[in-house]
Amino acid sequence: MLKLYFICGSSNIVGRQFEDVLEQALKAGITLFQFREKGPGSLDGEEKRQLAQRLKKLCHAYNVPFIVNDDWQLALDIDADGIHLGQDDEKIETIIEKFEHKIIGLSVSNFEEYDQSDLQHVDYIGVGPVYATSSKSDAKKPGGIELIRKMRLYDKEVPIVAIGGITNRNCEMILKAGADGISTISSIAASGNIEQDVKSYLDYYK
Ligand SMILES: Cc1ncc(COP(=O)(O)OP(=O)(O)O)c(N)n1
Ligand SMILES: Cc1ncsc1CCOP(=O)(O)O
Numbered sequence: 001m002l003k004l005y006f007i008c009g010s011s012n013i014v015g016r017q018f019e020d021v022l023e024q025a026l027k028a029g030i031t032l033f034q035f036r037e038k039g040p041g042s043l044d045g046e047e048k049r050q051l052a053q054r055l056k057k058l059c060h061a062y063n064v065p066f067i068v069n070d071d072w073q074l075a076l077d078i079d080a081d082g083i084h085l086g087q088d089d090e091k092i093e094t095i096i097e098k099f100e101h102k103i104i105g106l107s108v109s110n111f112e113e114y115d116q117s118d119l120q121h122v123d124y125i126g127v128g129p130v131y132a133t134s135s136k137s138d139a140k141k142p143g144g145i146e147l148i149r150k151m152r153l154y155d156k157e158v159p160i161v162a163i164g165g166i167t168n169r170n171c172e173m174i175l176k177a178g179a180d181g182i183s184t185i186s187s188i189a190a191s192g193n194i195e196q197d198v199k200s201y202l203d204y205y206k
């Protein structure tokens with residue numbers, strides 16, 4: 001499920017339809033999707049809810065789980081498959097009862113954050129940024145490939161999905177360093193050939 005985790009919101013799509021981009025990515029084989037509706041021009045309220053419903057339906061048509069970023073109330077409201085929370089978002093302890101049978105992801109940017117996180121109910125950790133990214137204005141300092149390598153040694157069990165500045169040209173090293181999967185916004189959302197780019201990511205698992 002973590003192999004190729006596409007993350008996207010309206011602000012990441014330029015000059016095309018969100019649903020078209022997502023459907024191309026689904027057809028090409030992404031394995032998980034996160035709706036991350038934040039940043040300039042992002043939707044709110046009922047418009048956001050309706051978009052989330054449509055995107056969830058599209059993901060389910062391709063048997064791909066639909067995860068909501070940050071907004072756990074929306075995730076419950078539309079019966080999403082899971083939630084991704086960061087260190088500054090709602091604490092997992094406070095929502096766990098409501099998400100008992102759902103996927104829960106948590107961001108971990110460094111070892112201090114890892115040490116202070118309760119991973120008991122977490123299905124995966126999103127580790128990064130690995131490289132510099134222009135998709136998140138408040139991203140922490142990139143940890144490079146060493147962040148993944150050291151995190152894998154630090155915890156040999158927890159599923160790790162790497163994030164931040166990943167492309168199908170640098171993902172091989174990240175997987176070799178011990179990540180179970182990779183996540184990306186811009187390399188798919190802004191791709192001129194989604195089918196080819198998604199397939200070349202997936203080739204690294206063959
Ligand atoms: C898979 C994955 N990993 C990390 C993040 C970042 O989450 P967070 O730190 O809460 O930052 P925002 O995405 O909410 O801006 C993520 N979304 N997904
Ligand atoms: C959400 C997030 N969290 C850490 S880096 C990042 C943005 C990743 O976007 P991109 O794949 O375009 O670098």
Ligand SMILES: [Mg+2]
Nearest residue numbers: 070085086089
């Ligand atoms: Mg967050």
